[in-house]
Amino acid sequence: MGLGAFHRSHQAWYTQQAGDSAEWGIASFTGRRPDAAEVLAAQDGLYTVVERSDEGDSFEVITSIVEAVDGADVARFVELLAAPLTSVVTLTITEAAYRLNADGKLDSKAPDVVADLALLTAASADKPATPLGRLVLGLAARRDADAGPLAVVCCDNLSDNGTVARNAVVGMASAFDAGLAAWIDANVSFVSTSVDRITPRTTDADLDAVAAACGYRDESPVVTEPFHNWVLSGDFPAGRPRWEDAGAMFVAEIEPYENRKLWLLNGAHSLLAYAGQLRGHTTVAEALGDDVCRQAVEEFWDEAAANLHGEGLHVPAYRAALLERFGNSRIAHHLAQIAMDGSTKLRMRAVPVLRAERAAGRSGEAAARMIAAWAVFTATATGLQDPLAADIAAANLLQGRARLEALLGMLDPELATDAGITDLVESLSGTFAVAGKLS
Ligand SMILES: NC(=O)c1ccc[n+]([C@@H]2O[C@H](COP(=O)([O-])OP(=O)(O)OC[C@H]3O[C@@H](n4cnc5c(N)ncnc54)[C@H](O)[C@@H]3O)[C@@H](O)[C@H]2O)c1
Numbered sequence: 001m002g003l004g005a006f007h008r009s010h011q012a013w014y015t016q017q018a019g020d021s022a023e024w025g026i027a028s029f030t031g032r033r034p035d036a037a038e039v040l041a042a043q044d045g046l047y048t049v050v051e052r053s054d055e056g057d058s059f060e061v062i063t064s065i066v067e068a069v070d071g072a073d074v075a076r077f078v079e080l081l082a083a084p085l086t087s088v089v090t091l092t093i094t095e096a097a098y099r100l101n102a103d104g105k106l107d108s109k110a111p112d113v114v115a116d117l118a119l120l121t122a123a124s125a126d127k128p129a130t131p132l133g134r135l136v137l138g139l140a141a142r143r144d145a146d147a148g149p150l151a152v153v154c155c156d157n158l159s160d161n162g163t164v165a166r167n168a169v170v171g172m173a174s175a176f177d178a179g180l181a182a183w184i185d186a187n188v189s190f191v192s193t194s195v196d197r198i199t200p201r202t203t204d205a206d207l208d209a210v211a212a213a214c215g216y217r218d219e220s221p222v223v224t225e226p227f228h229n230w231v232l233s234g235d236f237p238a239g240r241p242r243w244e245d246a247g248a249m250f251v252a253e254i255e256p257y258e259n260r261k262l263w264l265l266n267g268a269h270s271l272l273a274y275a276g277q278l279r280g281h282t283t284v285a286e287a288l289g290d291d292v293c294r295q296a297v298e299e300f301w302d303e304a305a306a307n308l309h310g311e312g313l314h315v316p317a318y319r320a321a322l323l324e325r326f327g328n329s330r331i332a333h334h335l336a337q338i339a340m341d342g343s344t345k346l347r348m349r350a351v352p353v354l355r356a357e358r359a360a361g362r363s364g365e366a367a368a369r370m371i372a373a374w375a376v377f378t379a380t381a382t383g384l385q386d387p388l389a390a391d392i393a394a395a396n397l398l399q400g401r402a403r404l405e406a407l408l409g410m411l412d413p414e415l416a417t418d419a420g421i422t423d424l425v426e427s428l429s430g431t432f433a434v435a436g437k438l439s
Protein backbone atom coordinates (compact mmCIF):
# COMPACT_ATOMS: atom_id res chain seq x y z
CA MET A 1 0.00 0.00 0.00
CA GLY A 2 1.35 3.41 -1.00
CA LEU A 3 2.58 3.16 -4.56
CA GLY A 4 4.84 6.21 -4.40
CA ALA A 5 8.41 7.02 -5.31
CA PHE A 6 9.91 5.42 -2.22
CA HIS A 7 8.14 2.07 -2.50
CA ARG A 8 9.53 1.80 -6.02
CA SER A 9 13.12 2.81 -5.17
CA HIS A 10 13.26 0.65 -2.06
CA GLN A 11 10.99 -2.36 -1.42
CA ALA A 12 10.36 -3.08 -5.12
CA TRP A 13 14.07 -2.59 -5.84
CA TYR A 14 15.10 -4.94 -2.97
CA THR A 15 12.61 -7.52 -4.21
CA GLN A 16 14.12 -7.36 -7.69
CA GLN A 17 17.62 -7.97 -6.24
CA ALA A 18 16.50 -10.95 -4.13
CA GLY A 19 17.93 -14.30 -5.30
CA ASP A 20 14.40 -15.77 -5.37
CA SER A 21 12.83 -12.75 -7.09
CA ALA A 22 11.30 -14.95 -9.81
CA GLU A 23 9.00 -16.47 -7.19
CA TRP A 24 7.58 -13.13 -6.07
CA GLY A 25 5.42 -10.37 -7.52
CA ILE A 26 4.11 -7.17 -6.00
CA ALA A 27 0.59 -5.79 -6.44
CA SER A 28 1.01 -2.10 -5.57
CA PHE A 29 -1.92 0.10 -4.60
CA THR A 30 -1.93 3.89 -4.63
CA GLY A 31 -3.18 5.76 -1.56
CA ARG A 32 -5.35 8.63 -2.64
CA ARG A 33 -5.31 9.11 -6.38
CA PRO A 34 -5.29 6.68 -9.32
CA ASP A 35 -2.64 8.54 -11.40
CA ALA A 36 0.51 6.66 -10.39
CA ALA A 37 -1.20 3.30 -10.90
CA GLU A 38 -2.60 4.28 -14.29
CA VAL A 39 0.75 5.44 -15.64
CA LEU A 40 2.53 2.35 -14.34
CA ALA A 41 -0.17 -0.09 -15.46
CA ALA A 42 0.12 1.31 -18.99
CA GLN A 43 3.79 0.18 -18.86
CA ASP A 44 2.89 -3.29 -17.46
CA GLY A 45 4.32 -2.20 -14.10
CA LEU A 46 7.80 -1.68 -15.57
CA TYR A 47 9.80 1.41 -14.70
CA THR A 48 13.38 2.61 -14.50
CA VAL A 49 15.30 3.22 -11.28
CA VAL A 50 17.88 5.92 -11.91
CA GLU A 51 20.71 5.75 -9.37
CA ARG A 52 22.14 9.26 -9.28
CA SER A 53 25.54 9.97 -7.75
CA ASP A 54 27.91 12.92 -8.09
CA GLU A 55 29.71 10.93 -10.81
CA GLY A 56 26.68 10.23 -12.99
CA ASP A 57 23.54 8.13 -13.49
CA SER A 58 22.99 4.39 -13.86
CA PHE A 59 19.71 2.86 -15.02
CA GLU A 60 17.89 -0.38 -14.18
CA VAL A 61 14.46 -1.57 -15.29
CA ILE A 62 12.47 -2.95 -12.35
CA THR A 63 10.11 -5.85 -13.01
CA SER A 64 8.97 -6.81 -9.50
CA ILE A 65 5.69 -4.85 -9.62
CA VAL A 66 3.33 -7.14 -11.52
CA GLU A 67 0.13 -5.21 -10.86
CA ALA A 68 -0.32 -1.45 -10.32
CA VAL A 69 -3.77 -0.69 -8.94
CA ASP A 70 -5.79 2.37 -7.97
CA GLY A 71 -6.20 2.20 -4.17
CA ALA A 72 -9.91 2.93 -4.62
CA ASP A 73 -10.24 -0.54 -6.17
CA VAL A 74 -10.89 -1.97 -2.72
CA ALA A 75 -12.44 -5.13 -4.17
CA ARG A 76 -9.12 -6.13 -5.80
CA PHE A 77 -7.19 -5.33 -2.64
CA VAL A 78 -9.54 -7.44 -0.52
CA GLU A 79 -9.40 -10.29 -3.04
CA LEU A 80 -5.59 -10.33 -2.88
CA LEU A 81 -5.47 -10.15 0.91
CA ALA A 82 -7.79 -13.15 1.09
CA ALA A 83 -5.48 -15.19 -1.18
CA PRO A 84 -3.28 -17.69 0.72
CA LEU A 85 -0.31 -16.88 -1.55
CA THR A 86 -0.23 -13.27 -0.38
CA SER A 87 2.49 -13.15 2.26
CA VAL A 88 3.55 -9.58 2.95
CA VAL A 89 1.87 -6.16 2.98
CA THR A 90 4.27 -3.20 3.01
CA LEU A 91 3.10 0.28 3.95
CA THR A 92 4.59 3.49 2.50
CA ILE A 93 1.61 5.74 3.01
CA THR A 94 3.37 8.67 4.80
CA GLU A 95 3.49 9.34 8.53
CA ALA A 96 0.36 11.48 8.47
CA ALA A 97 -1.74 8.62 7.07
CA TYR A 98 -1.57 6.75 10.41
CA ARG A 99 -3.74 9.49 11.91
CA LEU A 100 -1.83 9.59 15.18
CA ASN A 101 -2.61 12.18 17.81
CA ALA A 102 0.07 13.83 19.96
CA ASP A 103 -0.16 10.87 22.37
CA GLY A 104 0.84 8.47 19.60
CA LYS A 105 -2.61 6.82 19.48
CA LEU A 106 -5.08 6.49 16.60
CA ASP A 107 -7.00 9.77 16.36
CA SER A 108 -10.47 8.26 16.33
CA LYS A 109 -11.95 11.75 15.92
CA ALA A 110 -10.15 12.48 12.63
CA PRO A 111 -12.97 12.93 10.07
CA ASP A 112 -11.73 10.25 7.64
CA VAL A 113 -11.22 7.75 10.49
CA VAL A 114 -14.76 8.46 11.73
CA ALA A 115 -16.11 7.98 8.20
CA ASP A 116 -14.26 4.69 7.67
CA LEU A 117 -15.31 3.35 11.07
CA ALA A 118 -18.93 4.08 10.15
CA LEU A 119 -18.47 2.28 6.82
CA LEU A 120 -16.81 -0.73 8.40
CA THR A 121 -19.48 -0.93 11.09
CA ALA A 122 -22.27 -0.97 8.51
CA ALA A 123 -23.27 -4.44 7.37
CA SER A 124 -22.53 -3.46 3.76
CA ALA A 125 -18.98 -2.39 4.62
CA ASP A 126 -17.20 -1.43 1.43
CA LYS A 127 -14.90 1.20 0.05
CA PRO A 128 -13.16 2.57 3.12
CA ALA A 129 -11.13 5.60 2.07
CA THR A 130 -8.13 5.34 4.39
CA PRO A 131 -5.35 2.77 3.97
CA LEU A 132 -5.99 1.57 7.52
CA GLY A 133 -9.68 1.01 6.81
CA ARG A 134 -8.84 -0.88 3.63
CA LEU A 135 -6.28 -3.00 5.43
CA VAL A 136 -8.78 -3.88 8.18
CA LEU A 137 -11.36 -4.89 5.57
CA GLY A 138 -8.76 -7.00 3.74
CA LEU A 139 -7.71 -8.73 6.95
CA ALA A 140 -11.35 -9.52 7.75
CA ALA A 141 -11.59 -11.20 4.33
CA ARG A 142 -8.39 -13.14 4.99
CA ARG A 143 -9.75 -14.41 8.29
CA ASP A 144 -13.06 -15.39 6.64
CA ALA A 145 -11.17 -17.22 3.87
CA ASP A 146 -8.99 -19.00 6.44
CA ALA A 147 -6.01 -17.93 4.31
CA GLY A 148 -3.52 -17.99 7.18
CA PRO A 149 -1.15 -15.53 8.81
CA LEU A 150 0.87 -12.83 7.07
CA ALA A 151 3.26 -9.97 7.79
CA VAL A 152 2.51 -6.24 7.67
CA VAL A 153 5.76 -4.34 7.18
CA CYS A 154 5.60 -0.64 7.96
CA CYS A 155 8.15 1.29 5.90
CA ASP A 156 7.17 4.79 6.95
CA ASN A 157 9.50 7.06 8.91
CA LEU A 158 7.91 6.54 12.31
CA SER A 159 9.45 5.50 15.63
CA ASP A 160 8.59 1.91 16.46
CA ASN A 161 6.66 1.80 13.22
CA GLY A 162 5.53 -1.83 13.53
CA THR A 163 3.83 -1.07 16.83
CA VAL A 164 2.31 2.11 15.43
CA ALA A 165 0.86 0.14 12.52
CA ARG A 166 -0.40 -2.59 14.86
CA ASN A 167 -2.07 -0.10 17.20
CA ALA A 168 -3.70 1.75 14.33
CA VAL A 169 -4.98 -1.42 12.61
CA VAL A 170 -6.11 -3.17 15.80
CA GLY A 171 -7.59 0.10 17.09
CA MET A 172 -9.70 0.39 13.98
CA ALA A 173 -10.64 -3.31 13.89
CA SER A 174 -11.66 -3.47 17.54
CA ALA A 175 -14.00 -0.53 17.08
CA PHE A 176 -16.37 -2.74 15.11
CA ASP A 177 -15.39 -6.41 15.56
CA ALA A 178 -13.62 -7.61 18.71
CA GLY A 179 -13.24 -11.06 17.12
CA LEU A 180 -11.33 -9.58 14.19
CA ALA A 181 -9.02 -7.69 16.53
CA ALA A 182 -8.25 -10.97 18.32
CA TRP A 183 -7.65 -12.74 14.98
CA ILE A 184 -5.25 -9.97 13.92
CA ASP A 185 -3.39 -10.25 17.21
CA ALA A 186 -2.92 -13.98 16.69
CA ASN A 187 -2.24 -14.03 12.94
CA VAL A 188 -0.66 -10.78 11.76
CA SER A 189 2.98 -10.05 12.42
CA PHE A 190 3.68 -6.32 12.45
CA VAL A 191 7.32 -5.98 11.43
CA SER A 192 9.26 -2.85 12.47
CA THR A 193 11.75 -1.39 10.04
CA SER A 194 14.28 1.35 9.57
CA VAL A 195 14.23 2.33 5.90
CA ASP A 196 16.68 4.58 4.13
CA ARG A 197 17.14 5.73 0.57
CA ILE A 198 16.75 9.40 -0.34
CA THR A 199 14.16 9.48 -3.13
CA PRO A 200 12.82 12.86 -4.20
CA ARG A 201 9.74 13.36 -6.36
CA THR A 202 10.35 12.61 -10.07
CA THR A 203 10.51 15.63 -12.39
CA ASP A 204 9.92 16.10 -16.13
CA ALA A 205 13.69 16.55 -16.53
CA ASP A 206 14.13 13.05 -15.08
CA LEU A 207 11.81 11.62 -17.76
CA ASP A 208 13.90 13.36 -20.43
CA ALA A 209 17.15 12.07 -18.89
CA VAL A 210 15.89 8.48 -19.07
CA ALA A 211 14.73 8.95 -22.67
CA ALA A 212 18.10 10.40 -23.68
CA ALA A 213 20.17 7.72 -21.94
CA CYS A 214 18.00 4.64 -22.49
CA GLY A 215 16.31 5.37 -25.81
CA TYR A 216 12.78 4.67 -24.55
CA ARG A 217 10.11 6.88 -23.03
CA ASP A 218 9.42 5.89 -19.41
CA GLU A 219 6.55 8.01 -18.04
CA SER A 220 7.27 6.91 -14.50
CA PRO A 221 10.95 6.54 -13.65
CA VAL A 222 12.20 7.07 -10.12
CA VAL A 223 15.45 8.82 -9.25
CA THR A 224 17.32 7.85 -6.11
CA GLU A 225 20.75 7.87 -4.50
CA PRO A 226 23.06 4.82 -4.70
CA PHE A 227 22.92 4.38 -0.89
CA HIS A 228 20.25 2.00 0.41
CA ASN A 229 19.57 0.54 3.82
CA TRP A 230 16.83 -1.64 5.32
CA VAL A 231 16.80 -3.00 8.86
CA LEU A 232 13.86 -5.21 9.86
CA SER A 233 12.69 -6.79 13.10
CA GLY A 234 9.82 -9.27 13.30
CA ASP A 235 8.43 -12.51 11.91
CA PHE A 236 7.31 -13.41 8.41
CA PRO A 237 4.87 -16.28 9.04
CA ALA A 238 4.05 -16.70 5.33
CA GLY A 239 7.59 -16.22 4.02
CA ARG A 240 9.29 -13.31 2.26
CA PRO A 241 11.68 -12.56 -0.60
CA ARG A 242 15.39 -12.98 0.20
CA TRP A 243 15.90 -9.23 0.71
CA GLU A 244 19.13 -9.97 2.60
CA ASP A 245 20.70 -10.69 -0.81
CA ALA A 246 20.57 -6.92 -1.40
CA GLY A 247 21.89 -6.12 2.08
CA ALA A 248 18.73 -6.02 4.22
CA MET A 249 19.53 -6.75 7.88
CA PHE A 250 17.25 -8.74 10.19
CA VAL A 251 17.78 -7.81 13.84
CA ALA A 252 16.22 -8.58 17.22
CA GLU A 253 16.54 -5.02 18.58
CA ILE A 254 15.72 -2.29 16.08
CA GLU A 255 15.42 0.82 18.25
CA PRO A 256 19.07 1.98 18.09
CA TYR A 257 19.08 1.77 14.26
CA GLU A 258 15.73 3.46 14.05
CA ASN A 259 16.76 6.34 16.31
CA ARG A 260 20.05 6.79 14.47
CA LYS A 261 18.23 7.14 11.16
CA LEU A 262 15.19 9.13 12.35
CA TRP A 263 17.20 11.58 14.44
CA LEU A 264 20.36 12.03 12.40
CA LEU A 265 19.01 11.82 8.84
CA ASN A 266 15.36 12.78 9.11
CA GLY A 267 15.96 15.20 11.99
CA ALA A 268 18.59 17.05 9.97
CA HIS A 269 16.27 17.00 6.96
CA SER A 270 13.46 18.66 8.89
CA LEU A 271 15.82 21.21 10.41
CA LEU A 272 17.14 22.07 6.94
CA ALA A 273 13.59 22.15 5.54
CA TYR A 274 12.47 24.96 7.86
CA ALA A 275 15.75 26.78 8.50
CA GLY A 276 16.76 26.47 4.85
CA GLN A 277 13.51 27.86 3.47
CA LEU A 278 13.53 30.72 5.98
CA ARG A 279 16.99 31.56 4.64
CA GLY A 280 15.85 31.41 1.01
CA HIS A 281 17.13 27.97 -0.03
CA THR A 282 15.27 25.42 -2.14
CA THR A 283 17.11 22.12 -1.85
CA VAL A 284 18.88 20.13 0.85
CA ALA A 285 22.27 20.53 -0.86
CA GLU A 286 21.84 24.32 -1.06
CA ALA A 287 20.81 24.62 2.59
CA LEU A 288 23.71 22.48 3.74
CA GLY A 289 26.06 24.84 1.90
CA ASP A 290 24.88 27.68 4.18
CA ASP A 291 27.12 27.84 7.28
CA VAL A 292 24.26 28.92 9.55
CA CYS A 293 22.20 25.86 8.59
CA ARG A 294 25.20 23.55 8.61
CA GLN A 295 26.16 24.63 12.13
CA ALA A 296 22.59 24.10 13.35
CA VAL A 297 22.69 20.57 11.88
CA GLU A 298 26.04 19.75 13.50
CA GLU A 299 24.81 20.98 16.88
CA PHE A 300 21.60 18.98 16.56
CA TRP A 301 23.66 15.91 15.67
CA ASP A 302 25.81 16.43 18.78
CA GLU A 303 22.69 16.39 20.94
CA ALA A 304 21.19 13.40 19.14
CA ALA A 305 24.46 11.46 19.27
CA ALA A 306 24.70 11.96 23.04
CA ASN A 307 21.47 10.00 23.31
CA LEU A 308 22.22 7.21 20.83
CA HIS A 309 23.25 4.03 22.59
CA GLY A 310 23.95 0.67 21.02
CA GLU A 311 26.65 -1.50 19.58
CA GLY A 312 27.89 -0.97 16.06
CA LEU A 313 26.10 2.30 15.32
CA HIS A 314 29.30 3.98 14.08
CA VAL A 315 27.81 7.44 14.59
CA PRO A 316 30.83 9.50 13.43
CA ALA A 317 31.02 7.52 10.17
CA TYR A 318 27.24 7.76 9.76
CA ARG A 319 27.40 11.55 10.18
CA ALA A 320 30.24 11.85 7.70
CA ALA A 321 28.32 9.75 5.17
CA LEU A 322 25.23 11.90 5.68
CA LEU A 323 27.16 15.07 4.86
CA GLU A 324 28.21 13.45 1.60
CA ARG A 325 24.70 12.19 0.81
CA PHE A 326 23.06 15.54 1.60
CA GLY A 327 25.71 17.30 -0.45
CA ASN A 328 24.89 15.26 -3.59
CA SER A 329 23.79 18.27 -5.61
CA ARG A 330 22.62 16.12 -8.52
CA ILE A 331 19.77 14.88 -6.28
CA ALA A 332 17.47 17.91 -6.13
CA HIS A 333 15.71 17.10 -2.87
CA HIS A 334 13.26 19.93 -2.35
CA LEU A 335 12.94 21.36 1.13
CA ALA A 336 9.26 22.10 0.48
CA GLN A 337 8.54 18.35 0.11
CA ILE A 338 10.36 17.50 3.34
CA ALA A 339 8.61 20.36 5.19
CA MET A 340 5.15 18.82 4.67
CA ASP A 341 3.28 17.30 7.63
CA GLY A 342 5.74 18.86 10.10
CA SER A 343 3.56 18.39 13.19
CA THR A 344 3.70 14.61 12.71
CA LYS A 345 7.36 14.49 11.75
CA LEU A 346 8.74 16.73 14.52
CA ARG A 347 7.15 14.51 17.16
CA MET A 348 9.65 11.86 16.06
CA ARG A 349 12.57 13.96 14.85
CA ALA A 350 12.92 16.79 17.40
CA VAL A 351 10.84 15.99 20.48
CA PRO A 352 12.61 12.76 21.58
CA VAL A 353 16.03 14.47 21.42
CA LEU A 354 14.77 17.52 23.29
CA ARG A 355 13.19 15.33 25.96
CA ALA A 356 16.33 13.18 26.32
CA GLU A 357 18.54 16.24 26.63
CA ARG A 358 16.31 17.83 29.28
CA ALA A 359 16.18 14.51 31.17
CA ALA A 360 19.99 14.52 31.17
CA GLY A 361 19.98 18.01 32.70
CA ARG A 362 21.03 19.80 29.51
CA SER A 363 19.16 22.52 27.64
CA GLY A 364 18.27 20.73 24.39
CA GLU A 365 18.89 24.00 22.57
CA ALA A 366 19.69 22.47 19.19
CA ALA A 367 16.51 20.36 19.14
CA ALA A 368 14.53 23.36 20.36
CA ARG A 369 16.01 25.35 17.47
CA MET A 370 14.38 22.94 15.02
CA ILE A 371 11.03 23.49 16.71
CA ALA A 372 11.58 27.26 16.68
CA ALA A 373 12.32 27.17 12.94
CA TRP A 374 9.15 25.12 12.33
CA ALA A 375 7.07 27.55 14.41
CA VAL A 376 8.35 30.56 12.45
CA PHE A 377 7.87 28.70 9.17
CA THR A 378 4.24 27.81 9.94
CA ALA A 379 3.46 31.47 10.54
CA THR A 380 4.92 32.63 7.26
CA ALA A 381 4.36 29.82 4.73
CA THR A 382 1.38 29.94 2.43
CA GLY A 383 -0.69 26.81 1.79
CA LEU A 384 0.88 24.84 4.64
CA GLN A 385 0.34 21.09 4.18
CA ASP A 386 -0.15 19.42 7.53
CA PRO A 387 -2.81 17.17 9.05
CA LEU A 388 -3.19 19.88 11.73
CA ALA A 389 -3.12 22.81 9.28
CA ALA A 390 -6.36 24.33 10.64
CA ASP A 391 -5.18 24.11 14.27
CA ILE A 392 -1.79 25.54 13.30
CA ALA A 393 -3.46 28.47 11.52
CA ALA A 394 -5.63 29.10 14.59
CA ALA A 395 -2.57 28.95 16.88
CA ASN A 396 -0.76 31.47 14.72
CA LEU A 397 -3.56 33.98 15.30
CA LEU A 398 -2.62 34.02 19.00
CA GLN A 399 0.08 36.31 20.35
CA GLY A 400 3.37 35.71 22.18
CA ARG A 401 3.62 32.76 24.56
CA ALA A 402 0.04 31.64 23.96
CA ARG A 403 0.91 31.09 20.30
CA LEU A 404 4.03 29.08 21.04
CA GLU A 405 2.29 27.04 23.74
CA ALA A 406 -0.48 26.13 21.29
CA LEU A 407 2.06 25.08 18.64
CA LEU A 408 4.17 23.11 21.13
CA GLY A 409 1.03 21.39 22.40
CA MET A 410 0.53 19.87 18.96
CA LEU A 411 3.97 18.26 19.13
CA ASP A 412 3.81 17.12 22.73
CA PRO A 413 1.19 18.27 25.27
CA GLU A 414 3.74 18.08 28.11
CA LEU A 415 6.20 20.37 26.35
CA ALA A 416 3.58 23.08 26.23
CA THR A 417 3.27 23.11 30.00
CA ASP A 418 7.03 23.57 30.56
CA ALA A 419 7.66 27.31 30.75
CA GLY A 420 11.41 26.75 30.38
CA ILE A 421 10.91 25.11 26.99
CA THR A 422 8.58 27.83 25.74
CA ASP A 423 11.15 30.43 26.80
CA LEU A 424 13.93 28.52 25.06
CA VAL A 425 12.00 28.13 21.80
CA GLU A 426 10.99 31.79 21.91
CA SER A 427 14.60 32.88 22.43
CA LEU A 428 15.66 30.89 19.35
CA SER A 429 12.96 32.19 17.01
CA GLY A 430 15.22 34.68 15.29
CA THR A 431 18.07 32.21 14.56
CA PHE A 432 17.35 31.85 10.86
CA ALA A 433 16.04 35.33 10.15
CA VAL A 434 17.51 37.03 7.10
CA ALA A 435 17.04 40.75 6.53
CA GLY A 436 14.34 41.25 3.91
CA LYS A 437 13.17 37.60 4.05
CA LEU A 438 10.50 35.62 5.90
CA SER A 439 11.03 35.79 9.64
N1 LIG B 1 11.07 9.40 -0.30
C1 LIG B 1 11.98 9.01 0.57
O1 LIG B 1 13.17 9.37 0.45
C2 LIG B 1 11.62 8.10 1.72
C3 LIG B 1 12.65 7.44 2.39
C4 LIG B 1 12.35 6.66 3.51
C5 LIG B 1 11.04 6.49 3.89
N2 LIG B 1 10.05 7.10 3.19
C6 LIG B 1 8.66 6.88 3.67
O2 LIG B 1 7.81 6.64 2.57
C7 LIG B 1 6.73 7.56 2.60
C8 LIG B 1 6.27 7.84 1.19
O3 LIG B 1 7.29 8.55 0.51
P1 LIG B 1 7.24 8.73 -1.06
O4 LIG B 1 8.44 9.48 -1.43
O5 LIG B 1 6.97 7.44 -1.71
O6 LIG B 1 5.95 9.65 -1.22
P2 LIG B 1 4.94 9.70 -2.44
O7 LIG B 1 4.18 10.96 -2.29
O8 LIG B 1 5.64 9.42 -3.72
O9 LIG B 1 3.95 8.45 -2.18
C9 LIG B 1 3.15 8.37 -1.06
C10 LIG B 1 2.07 7.32 -1.25
O10 LIG B 1 1.23 7.33 -0.09
C11 LIG B 1 -0.08 7.74 -0.44
N3 LIG B 1 -0.54 8.68 0.58
C12 LIG B 1 -0.01 9.87 0.91
N4 LIG B 1 -0.71 10.45 1.90
C13 LIG B 1 -1.72 9.59 2.19
C14 LIG B 1 -2.81 9.63 3.10
N5 LIG B 1 -2.98 10.65 3.93
N6 LIG B 1 -3.66 8.60 3.09
C15 LIG B 1 -3.47 7.58 2.25
N7 LIG B 1 -2.47 7.46 1.39
C16 LIG B 1 -1.61 8.47 1.35
C17 LIG B 1 0.04 8.40 -1.79
O11 LIG B 1 -1.19 8.31 -2.48
C18 LIG B 1 1.15 7.58 -2.43
O12 LIG B 1 0.64 6.37 -2.90
C19 LIG B 1 7.29 8.77 3.36
O13 LIG B 1 6.30 9.57 3.93
C20 LIG B 1 8.16 8.11 4.39
O14 LIG B 1 7.41 7.74 5.52
C21 LIG B 1 10.31 7.90 2.12
Ligand SMILES: O=P(O)(O)OC[C@@H](O)[C@@H](O)[C@H](O)[C@H](O)CO
Pocket: 095, 157, 195, 196, 197, 198, 199, 265, 266, 269, 270, 337, 338
Ligand atom coordinates in the same frame (compact mmCIF):
# COMPACT_ATOMS: atom_id res chain seq x y z
O1 LIG C 1 9.70 11.00 3.41
P1 LIG C 1 9.29 11.87 4.58
O2 LIG C 1 8.27 12.83 4.17
O3 LIG C 1 9.02 11.07 5.78
O4 LIG C 1 10.57 12.71 5.02
C1 LIG C 1 11.31 13.48 4.12
C2 LIG C 1 12.77 13.01 4.12
O5 LIG C 1 13.35 13.28 5.38
C3 LIG C 1 12.87 11.51 3.87
O6 LIG C 1 12.15 11.16 2.72
C4 LIG C 1 14.30 11.04 3.70
O7 LIG C 1 14.82 11.47 2.49
C5 LIG C 1 14.34 9.54 3.75
O8 LIG C 1 13.80 9.09 4.95
C6 LIG C 1 15.73 9.00 3.51
O9 LIG C 1 15.73 7.64 3.65
